[in-house]
Amino acid sequence: MNLRQLIELQEQDNHILRLQDELKEIPRQIELQKGRLNQISNDCKAAEASTQVCLKQRHSLELDLKTKEDSRIKLQSQQFTVKTNEQFKAIQNEIAAMGKAVSQMEDKILESMEAAETAKKELNTKKTAFEQENQRFIEAEKKLLAEQSRLDNLMVEAKTKRDSMQAQLPSNLKNIYDRIRLKHPENAIVTIQNDICQGCFMKLPAQISHQVRKGDKFIQCENCSRILYYREDDTAL
Ligand SMILES: [Zn+2]
Incomplete structure (x- = not known):
């Protein structure tokens, strides 16, 4: 009867199964953590993109403002060259309308500057979070890979032992x-x-x-x- 040997062989086989499970878990863990890191990286990219949108908006508003201001200056210089009272009044009205538009645009620029500032802060927060997560990931991956190599060694030992145990059975x-x-x-x-x-x-x-x-x-x-x-x-x- 070789039951004792068979029981021991089964224990060894189950030990190998557990090692296999542990080994399978490692790449899964690494992928999981990489997924988390990618998520934060995507958040960073999104924040970067919205910062760019804010900056572009501001730039375009500033260009519009410049055009409007130039027109206003032009009108202001024209108002004294007109011949009739009606023309003068019309230009005056136009200048007033321009002034209103300019002031509205200045408000918009202020708003867009605030939005850009908020977006930039958000971006910095995200970047810091990414740096921290990346650091954590590097450490975690290092540990997991070290564990993998330890388990690989145990697996080689376990399989060698198993083979010799099995060789003794009829x-x-x-x-x-x-x-x-x-x-x-x-x-x-x-x-x-x-x-x-x-x-x-x-x-x-x-x-x-x-x-x-x-x-x-x-x-x-x-x-x-x-x-x-x-x-x-x-x-x-
Ligand atoms: Zn049964």
Whole structure:
């Protein structure tokens, strides 16, 4: 009977499965954190774009203002060259309208300057957040990669140990174990408790249960095909 060896092999296989899970988790973690960093980077780009929009708006308003002011100056110089009273009045009205428009534009420019200022502050906040997140990401990635390399080493050791453990088993047992394990990767070999298979939880016939308890024969569950074994202390559970 090689049940003890088989149980140990299963423990080793499960250890390898856990290492695999841990290893799979690392690139996932890195991607997750990279995603967070990209999000902040996109926020930064959006803030940068809205700052640019504000600056362009202001620039275009300033150009418009300049044009309006030039026209006003031109009208002001024209007002004394006109011949009739009506023309003078018309120019005066136009100058007043221009003045109003200029003052409205100046207000708009002030508003746009404030908006640009707010957008710039927002951008700086986002940039700082990005820098912090980037720093945090670099550190986290370094740690995760170090962990990955530690796990890789453990995996090599674990697999080497597994191979040597498996090599000590008779090939028929090894084959049965491997076959059951395809279906039940974590518990190809299970205990019985109170005559119940701890893999599929079916009640075992008394005869089978008795044989498993005796432990001198290699027994599989009739229902799930798992290899069964009996452990003294399980009765206390
Ligand atoms: Zn079973």
